[in-house]
Amino acid sequence: MKKLSLKKILSIAVSLSVLSLAAPTFAGATASASTNSTLSTQAAAAKRFVVYFPNWGMYSAAHNSMSVDNIPWDKVTVVNHAFFTVDSTYKLASTDEYADYQATFPHSGGWNPGDLRGHFGEYKYYKSLYPNVKILVSIGGWTRGENFHAMASTAANRATFINSVVSFLKQYPFIDGIDIDWEYPGVNRTPASGDQYDRGCPGGPEDKQNYTSLMQEIRQAYNNNGLSGKLLTIAAPGGYDKVDLTQPDLYSQYLDWINVMTYDIHGAFENTTNHQSAIYANPNDPSPTSPIDIKNKYNTDYIMKYFVSKYHVPADKLNAGSPFYSRGWKNVDKTTGTNGLFANASGAPVGNLDDPNNPGGQNSYSQMLQLEKTSGYVKYRDSYSQVPWLYNSSLGIMYTYEDTRSAAARCDYVINNGFGGVIAWDISNDDPATGMPLTSTIASKLGIGGTVTPTAPTAPTGLTATAASTSQINVTWGSVSNATSYDIEVDGTVITNVTSPYAHNNLAAGSTHSYRVRAVNSVGTSAWSTSVSAKTSTTVTVPAVPTGLAATAESTSQINVTWSTVSNATSYDIEVDGVVVTNVTSPYAHKNLAASSTHTYRVRAVNSAGVSAWSSSVSAKTQASTGISAWAPNTAYAVGALVTYNGVTYKCIQAHTSLVGWEPPNVPALWQAQ
Numbered sequence: 043m044k045k046l047s048l049k050k051i052l053s054i055a056v057s058l059s060v061l062s063l064a065a066p067t068f069a070g071a072t073a074s075a076s077t078n079s080t081l082s083t084q085a086a087a088a089k090r091f092v093v094y095f096p097n098w099g100m101y102s103a104a105h106n107s108m109s110v111d112n113i114p115w116d117k118v119t120v121v122n123h124a125f126f127t128v129d130s131t132y133k134l135a136s137t138d139e140y141a142d143y144q145a146t147f148p149h150s151g152g153w154n155p156g157d158l159r160g161h162f163g164e165y166k167y168y169k170s171l172y173p174n175v176k177i178l179v180s181i182g183g184w185t186r187g188e189n190f191h192a193m194a195s196t197a198a199n200r201a202t203f204i205n206s207v208v209s210f211l212k213q214y215p216f217i218d219g220i221d222i223d224w225e226y227p228g229v230n231r232t233p234a235s236g237d238q239y240d241r242g243c244p245g246g247p248e249d250k251q252n253y254t255s256l257m258q259e260i261r262q263a264y265n266n267n268g269l270s271g272k273l274l275t276i277a278a279p280g281g282y283d284k285v286d287l288t289q290p291d292l293y294s295q296y297l298d299w300i301n302v303m304t305y306d307i308h309g310a311f312e313n314t315t316n317h318q319s320a321i322y323a324n325p326n327d328p329s330p331t332s333p334i335d336i337k338n339k340y341n342t343d344y345i346m347k348y349f350v351s352k353y354h355v356p357a358d359k360l361n362a363g364s365p366f367y368s369r370g371w372k373n374v375d376k377t378t379g380t381n382g383l384f385a386n387a388s389g390a391p392v393g394n395l396d397d398p399n400n401p402g403g404q405n406s407y408s409q410m411l412q413l414e415k416t417s418g419y420v421k422y423r424d425s426y427s428q429v430p431w432l433y434n435s436s437l438g439i440m441y442t443y444e445d446t447r448s449a450a451a452r453c454d455y456v457i458n459n460g461f462g463g464v465i466a467w468d469i470s471n472d473d474p475a476t477g478m479p480l481t482s483t484i485a486s487k488l489g490i491g492g493t494v495t496p497t498a499p500t501a502p503t504g505l506t507a508t509a510a511s512t513s514q515i516n517v518t519w520g521s522v523s524n525a526t527s528y529d530i531e532v533d534g535t536v537i538t539n540v541t542s543p544y545a546h547n548n549l550a551a552g553s554t555h556s557y558r559v560r561a562v563n564s565v566g567t568s569a570w571s572t573s574v575s576a577k578t579s580t581t582v583t584v585p586a587v588p589t590g591l592a593a594t595a596e597s598t599s600q601i602n603v604t605w606s607t608v609s610n611a612t613s614y615d616i617e618v619d620g621v622v623v624t625n626v627t628s629p630y631a632h633k634n635l636a637a638s639s640t641h642t643y644r645v646r647a648v649n650s651a652g653v654s655a656w657s658s659s660v661s662a663k664t665q666a667s668t669g670i671s672a673w674a675p676n677t678a679y680a681v682g683a684l685v686t687y688n689g690v691t692y693k694c695i696q697a698h699t700s701l702v703g704w705e706p707p708n709v710p711a712l713w714q715a716q
Contacts, residue, residue, distance in 0.1 A: 089456065089488040090361055090463030092120040092301060093481070094180065096470055097141045097161055104394040104406055105470035110164035111148050113469060114478055115172045117485035122180040122221050122301075123161065124468065128189040130708065132199045133206035134179075134220075137186055149564070162214060166526045169216040170499075170563030173524030177216065178273060182223040187243035190224045191715070192707030194252040196688055197259075197594055197602055198629055204263045211272055215541050216526045219273030220260075221301065226279045227253040228287030230714060236400040244707065246715035247287075248690060254293045261296040266606075268543055271521065277301045277465075280345045280363070283334050290353035297359065301465045302349070304342040305365035308442065310372075310390035310402055315383055318369040318442045320427035321455055328384050341427070342452070346461060357460040364452055364464050366471035366480055367395060368410050368443035370403020374433070381422050382433030382440040391439050395471070403441060407480055408473035410443050423447070446483040453487035463488060499525040499561035501568040507576035511610055512551035515576045517544040517559075522568070525561035531570065532557055552580040585611040585647035587654045593662035597689035598637040599672075601662045603630040603645075608654070611647035617656065618643055637667035665689055675702045684716070691716040 095113060099105035106112070113121060123142075129135040136142045143160040150163020158166055165177050182190060193199050207220055225231075227249035233242040257274065264272050276293075278300045279285055294300065308316035314328060320341040329336035338344065342362055349355040371387035379385025392398050393405035405413065410432065413419050418434045429448040432441040444452075456464055464484050472478045485491050504520035517530065519542050527539045532546060533555055539562075546555060556575040561568040590606035603616065605628045613625045618632060619641055625648075632641060640663045647654040673685040673692070676699065683694040685706065692706040692713040706713035 089490070090119050090299065091117070091484055091488050091490050092122060092361055092463065092465040093118050093469040094122045094124045094465070094467050095161075096124050096468050097136075097138050099468075099470035100141060100145070104409070106406075106408065106474055108470035109147050110161050110168065112474070113168075114481055114485075115168055115175055117478070117481050117491055118175060118469075119463070119490060120176045120178065121165075121469075122178050122465075123165070124180045125183040125186055125223070126179050126181045127186040128181065128193045128203060130189060132189065132193040132202040134181065134203065134210050166214075166216050167564050170524055170526050170565060176218040176273060178219045178221045178275065179210075179217060180221040180223050180277070182225065182243075182277075184225050185237070185239045185241060187224050188241040188710070190227075191244040191246065191249060194256045195248065195690060195707060196596055197255075197604065198596075198631070200252075200256055200259055201604075201629065203256075204260055207260065208263055208267045208269065211269055212267075212541050215521070215528075219275070219298070221275045221277060222256075223277040224253070225277070226284045226287065229284065230710070232710065234400070237397065239397075242710055244710040244715065246690070248715070250288055254289045257293040257296040268518065273298045275299050275301060277303055278349075280304050280307070280340075281334070282339050282345055282348050285345070285348065285353075290349055290355050294353070294355045294359060299359045299361055299462050300349070300355065301361050302346060302363055303465075303467070304345065304363040305467065306369070307336075307340045309369040310387070313386060313388055315371045315374060315379060315385045315387050315431075315440045316442065317383075317424065317427050317429050317431065319363070319365050319444060320424070320429055321448070321452055322427050324424055324426035326384065326426075342455065346459070358462045360461050361463045361465045362452060362456050362461060364449055364466045364480070364484065365444050366407045366466050366468060368393060368403060368405045368407075368432075368441040370405070370439060370441040372403075372437075372439050374435075374438040374440050376435050376438070381420070382435065383422065383424065383431055385440065387438075387440065403439075405441065405443075406471035406473075407443065407445075408471065408475065410441065410445075411473055411476065411479075413441070444480065446479050449480050449483045450487055453484055457487070497524065498566040499523075499563050499568045502528065502559050502561055502571045505557065505559060505571045505574050507555070507557050507574045509576050509578050510545075512579045512582060513547065513549050515546045515549065515555055515578060517546060517557050517574075517576075518542050519559050519571065522561040524563055525568075526564070527562045528559050529562060529567065530557060530559045538562075549578050551578055553578050582649055582651040583610065584652040585609075585649050585654045588614065588645050588647050588657045591643065591645060591657050591660050593641070593643050593660045595662050595664050595689070596631075597686065598665045598667050599633060599635050601632045601635065601641055601664060603632060603643050603660075604628045605645050605657065608647040610649055611654075612649045614645050614647055615653065616643060616645045624648075635664050637664055639664050673700065673706055675700050675704070679712075685713075 099108040127137050145160045147164050149167035150159045193203050230245045231243045233240045280303050305319040308318050322343045323338050323341045327337045331337050370391050372391045373388045375386040390401045390403040392401040393403050394409045395404040418436050419432050423430045428451045430445050472480045499522045502519040507517045510516045529538045530540050554577045558570045558573040560570045585608045588605045593603045596602050615624050616626050642661045644656045644659045646656050670684045670686050673687040678699045679694040680697050687706045695714050696712050
């Protein structure tokens with residue numbers, strides 16, 4: 043995905059697939075005067091239509107000044123909010139807090155400090171009207187993935203990020219999960235020259251395992267924190283060479299679905315015009331076949347099937363991408379190619395979505411509809427690839443894009459091959475003046491739509507209250523699909539805007555308390571649930587033995603030890619090589635160790651009643667020494683100097699004197715992971 047500027051390297055396309063579907067056998071390009079040609083509708087069962095909504099769209103006329111209330115909620119199944127990011131402390135963060143939380147919109151405003159405003163206020167409102175439409179927060183994108191690599195590099199950093207995700211999802215229960223848009227694991231990319239928004243995306247070979255670990259640990263955190271119903275998805279790279287830098291056969295088991303970016307395959311970063319989102323390969327495509335086979339393998343059909351055939355990803359987990367924008371070239375040589383396709387060209391025209399200083403010929407679909415009507419432009423269609431292009435021979439300009447006919451063909455491809463659905467980047471680029479034609483076409487083909495009558499939520503079920511200690515009772519209940527918040531009645535007093543689990547604290551030992559809950563949305567409140575009661579403990583019991591003990595080498599000198607929490611423990615003791623260290627927490631970092639040395643650990647839980655038995659023991663060995671010095675602050679480094687940091691080797695790419703805060707993963711302009 044992208045923010046304002048689009049990807050400008052070849053291996054940006056993503057696609058997935060499974061069953062074989064022969065490419066069309068008819069040949070040649072044909073001119074077309076029709077914009078909304080229709081194809082025969084084929085039945086679609088339970089397909090997804092995932093639309094990305096850019097939080098900056100409200101500021102731009104090119105994005106139709108779009109806000110959440112303009113989304114055609116009855117025509118989509120999933121809205122991905124773009125974008126959040128991973129901040130420098132490895133926590134989840136908004137990229138625009140004003141737009142997300144503070145701006146006033148039709149259903150989110152007012153001066154009450156407790157009111158939720160911004161895009162999230164609108165999401166809360168529309169979730170109550172369309173409870174079956176899933177709302178996810180997409181993290182990263184093309185320009186805001188600068189901290190993924192460092193965050194994923196250690197178990198401790200991943201835990202920091204994951205804990206922030208858990209807290210976020212509990213704070214905003216109407217958000218159904220997260221979408222990880224890391225572009226791309228295993229690729230070390232510096233910021234694009236001239237792109238004011240692009241922060242680059244450092245990467246290295248260690249991302250392959252770390253990416254899988256990140257997905258596994260997010261899923262485990264969901265399960266451990268009462269969030270097992272939340273969704274975890276990714277935006278996957280579509281060049282097969284980029285896919286091979288990850289482990290789809292392993293990480294896919296932790297995901298609900300995969301959004302394959304089957305677009306940006308070609309653009310003005312090349313000097314030959316081509317299709318940015320071909321459904322099938324064209325045998326006349328002049329693209330190279332070596333060292334990367336762009337000609338035959340950079341298309342939707344190939345890459346979709348690649349995920350299935352090589353990595354055994356279930357087809358119904360894969361969504362194919364539809365671009366709601368163009369890419370273009372200028373200085374197209376009319377003596378080469380055919381009607382502007384496969385022709386020599388240089389540079390890009392400035393589209394209405396472009397930064398004029400860094401253009402890519404990027405127009406919204408609504409703008410492309412206007413260009414189709416502009417004198418001098420002729421629309422053609424590739425009968426092999428099943429996608430259109432627009433060419434002005436006098437101006438020497440060619441645009442590649444999606445129209446309603448190619449969108450319908452893309453949907454047929456998804457349906458016929460058993461894939462999960464379609465994603466659109468992005469919903470704000472469709473044309474509201476003509477009824478959102480791309481969105482409407484895809485929704486119709488996938489069988490999505492219908493009138494929704496808002497209703498009040500039903501009463502929550504599954505209410506339980508459990509004493510956690512002498513001073514705390516934990517209350518939990520089952521979620522209600524169209525609820526945006528809950529009220530809880532505690533001993534007759536109503537507390538509003540709470541989430542499950544609810545912790546009732548600072549209670550007297552041996553005291554009994556009663557609870558009931560009700561669900562809330564914009565229509566109203568449910569009836570109260572049945573009441574439950576619980577009594578705080580009168581005596582503290584000895585804690586149980588900790589489980590899940592694991593020890594992992596983080597570097598040549600450090601091992602991290604983790605274990606699962608024990609509900610009534612107040613602290614833990616850890617035995618390190620036979621020596622007991624008291625009052626520790628998980629994770630525990632064992633530092634200043636010799637390289638290639640082995641160490642043994644076990645833990646026990648502690649509270650005022652006593653200590654548990656020791657857990658079973660685990661051992662780990664520190665990483666072998668590389669002979670390379672560890673990075674240190676206030677040190678002069680020359681170009682080519684090698685250092686280690688958190689077990690990763692880095693090469694200096696710009697001479698400097700290091701400072702605190704300039705650790706190698708934080709400053710990719712200075713260091714390159716090896």
